[in-house]
Amino acid sequence: MTRTWMRPLAWLLVLMALALPFLLDLNIYYLHVLNLTWIFAIAALGLQVATGITGQIVLGQAALVGFGAYATALFMMWLSMPWFVALPAAMVLTAGVGVLLGAVSTRIKGHYLAIVTLALNEIFRMVALNEEWLTGGPMGMRDIPTLNIPALGDHLDRQLYFPLLGVCLAAYALMVFFYRTRIGRSMRAVRDDEIAAEAMGVDSRRVKTIAFVVCSTWAALAGGLYVLLVGFTAPSNFTVFESIKMMLMVVLGGLGSIAGTFLGALVITVLPEALRGLQTYYLAAFGIGVVVILLVAPRGLGVVGDWLLGSFLTGERKPVDNAPATPLNLTAAAMAASTALTGHPHAGPLGETLLRVRSVSRAFGGVKALNDVSFEVRRGEILGLIGPNGSGKSTLINACSGTVAVEGTIELGGDRIDNRPPWTIHGHGVARIFQNVRLWESMTVLENVMVAYRAPLGQLGSREAHSRSAAHEALTGMGVGHLAHRRAGDLSFGQSRLVEMARAVVNKPRLLLLDEPAAGLRGGLILELSQILQHLRSQGMSILVVEHRIKLVMSMCDRIVVLNLGDKIADGTPAQVMDMPAVIEAYLGERVPEEAPQPLRHPPVTV
Numbered sequence: 087m088t089r090t091w092m093r094p095l096a097w098l099l100v101l102m103a104l105a106l107p108f109l110l111d112l113n114i115y116y117l118h119v120l121n122l123t124w125i126f127a128i129a130a131l132g133l134q135v136a137t138g139i140t141g142q143i144v145l146g147q148a149a150l151v152g153f154g155a156y157a158t159a160l161f162m163m164w165l166s167m168p169w170f171v172a173l174p175a176a177m178v179l180t181a182g183v184g185v186l187l188g189a190v191s192t193r194i195k196g197h198y199l200a201i202v203t204l205a206l207n208e209i210f211r212m213v214a215l216n217e218e219w220l221t222g223g224p225m226g227m228r229d230i231p232t233l234n235i236p237a238l239g240d241h242l243d244r245q246l247y248f249p250l251l252g253v254c255l256a257a258y259a260l261m262v263f264f265y266r267t268r269i270g271r272s273m274r275a276v277r278d279d280e281i282a283a284e285a286m287g288v289d290s291r292r293v294k295t296i297a298f299v300v301c302s303t304w305a306a307l308a309g310g311l312y313v314l315l316v317g318f319t320a321p322s323n324f325t326v327f328e329s330i331k332m333m334l335m336v337v338l339g340g341l342g343s344i345a346g347t348f349l350g351a352l353v354i355t356v357l358p359e360a361l362r363g364l365q366t367y368y369l370a371a372f373g374i375g376v377v378v379i380l381l382v383a384p385r386g387l388g389v390v391g392d393w394l395l396g397s398f399l400t401g402e403r404k405p406v407d408n409a410p411a412t413p414l415n416l417t418a419a420a421m422a423a424s425t426a427l428t429g430h431p432h433a434g435p436l437g438e439t440l441l442r443v444r445s446v447s448r449a450f451g452g453v454k455a456l457n458d459v460s461f462e463v464r465r466g467e468i469l470g471l472i473g474p475n476g477s478g479k480s481t482l483i484n485a486c487s488g489t490v491a492v493e494g495t496i497e498l499g500g501d502r503i504d505n506r507p508p509w510t511i512h513g514h515g516v517a518r519i520f521q522n523v524r525l526w527e528s529m530t531v532l533e534n535v536m537v538a539y540r541a542p543l544g545q546l547g548s549r550e551a552h553s554r555s556a557a558h559e560a561l562t563g564m565g566v567g568h569l570a571h572r573r574a575g576d577l578s579f580g581q582s583r584l585v586e587m588a589r590a591v592v593n594k595p596r597l598l599l600l601d602e603p604a605a606g607l608r609g610g611l612i613l614e615l616s617q618i619l620q621h622l623r624s625q626g627m628s629i630l631v632v633e634h635r636i637k638l639v640m641s642m643c644d645r646i647v648v649l650n651l652g653d654k655i656a657d658g659t660p661a662q663v664m665d666m667p668a669v670i671e672a673y674l675g676e677r678v679p680e681e682a683p684q685p686l687r688h689p690p691v692t693v
């Protein structure tokens with residue numbers, strides 16, 4: 087339990103510790119090392135955004151820093167630009183490299199992308215070494231005007247101590263702000279589970295491009311500041327070894343931790359200097375020191391850093407609740423849904439066709455997962471999709487949500503949505519839950535739901551407030567409002583399912599796609615889940631549900647479509663379908679006794 091005064095006190099101590107080297111008139115060499123620390127902490131932060139926060143491994147950050155350094159120097163030397171024009175111009179130019187990397191990342195993923203970024207180091211080195219007319223070759227560029235501020239001291243490193251520290255802290259503060267807004271949440275969602283992020287409306291291509299642009303812009307800022315501090319730039323300053331050092335800052339700081347990156351940069355830059363007394367063995371001692379830190383704090387120094395940032399990171403006053411999971415009460419959820427999930431924009435004639443699937447086929451190699459399947463989902467109905475294992479149900483759900491490409495056409499309210507990106511389909515009003523729960527586990531429950539919400543255009547502050555209240559409302563509607571500040575990875579299976587449902591309905595979709603929503607839930611809970619679905623239907627939402635529990639399907643579905651080996655073999659009311667010999671033979675085995683529909687326990691809401 088953190089006492090309220092501890093965090094402000096810790097901040098005071100940190101700020102004092104940062105000011106101390108200057109106030110104590112520390113040796114110029116050490117001030118230089120610290121100035122380099124602030125500069126590389128900025129570059130490492132850019133890397134943290136791409137790698138730790140968005141999950142795109144970048145092994146060429148030093149090349150981007152070098153690009154920024156050379157660009158700043160060239161603008162100053164060749165075009166006689168003052169530094170305050172040259173530096174932003176270099177940042178814009180390097181951001182262009184980030185856009186290119188973003189484009190590459192949509193085609194090349196994971197380790198392959200890491201190798202591509204590793205190659206950046208070599209490309210940079212070859213150009214810097216061989217294009218002497220531009221870069222000065224192996225000797226680099228010298229006599230670049232440095233940034234002198236005589237009023238702040240007699241030596242350059244003393245003069246620039248506070249300005250560099252200030253820029254560094256401002257870069258970090260800006261990133262904390264981004265982290266807790268929509269773009270930061272989307273980056274984390276892409277990192278945790280890209281497919282789920284896309285299905286919930288996150289344009290992963292855009293998000294990754296933004297991450298690479300931030301990564302390279304911050305690198306260029308660091309490169310430009312480096313030039314202004316040392317007055318020269320050479321290929322040997324920006325080698326692959328420097329890239330690995332920056333990656334080490336990120337890992338030691340804790341993947342995804344902003345404040346941890348600062349601490350990581352501090353340790354990686356200062357520790358070798360502090361160990362220099364060990365002479366030949368100082369690098370070995372440094373390596374052992376890093377290993378010890380990671381053994382003691384496997385999640386990196388971010389444990390300390392994130393504690394320091396506290397509610398700045400989440401934008402929530404309330405601390406993350408680490409209490410153990412409580413038993414699920416779906417009856418309460420079903421009742422709460424009747425009040426909290428009102429007002430769906432589903433006005434329009436119930437019963438008209440909403441989703442039209444026409445002649446849809448999909449083959450995986452020689453396996454025909456879907457073969458010329460056609461059916462419709464009407465407004466305000468629950469359509470059950472059943473069939474034996476491997477009959478193509480999930481493939482169909484994936485096709486309707488944009489995760490799988492198909493032949494044929496899929497229309498929603500008259501608009502073609504087949505083979506469109508998942509985020510575009512989400513924008514048309516389609517949301518889904520997955521066969522296996524796919525929450526973004528490192529994020530809080532509230533953040534999970536906020537990612538999926540599209541706030542109306544307006545000012546940033548009001549959009550955030552709007553998203554927050556919509557997410558709270560959806561969670562309350564599913565009876566899990568009390569879990570809002572819990573980390574999603576700490577929930578029980580049933581709780582995760584309800585949070586996933588809240589995430590799916592927060593944007594008030596026209597069509598809800600559910601892939602085995604009752605899988606993993608106990609008997610009583612399944613009945614309550616069916617109450618929630620029936621309630622959503624009563625609000626005019628259309629639901630396409632894949633389910634193996636036949637009694638559940640019979641009791642809550644208005645119509646049923648049956649697939650077998652990719653073919654549609656039946657389409658009709660539960661009573662009609664269950665009597666069909668083809669369905670009994672392919673799936674049921676025997677005739678299923680008719681189930682009386684479960685009445686809603688609360689009055690339906692009119693739309």
Ligand SMILES: Nc1ncnc2c1ncn2[C@@H]1O[C@H](COP(=O)(O)OP(=O)(O)OP(=O)(O)O)[C@@H](O)[C@H]1O
Pocket residue numbers: 450453454455473474475476477478479480481482
């Ligand atoms: N990505 C894929 N690559 C290769 N084959 C696939 C892929 N996805 C599905 N299949 C194949 O397509 C067929 C239909 O699979 P699908 O998952 O859609 O069936 P399902 O009816 O949802 O099954 P279950 O009830 O077991 O979830 C299966 O034979 C499956 O092996």
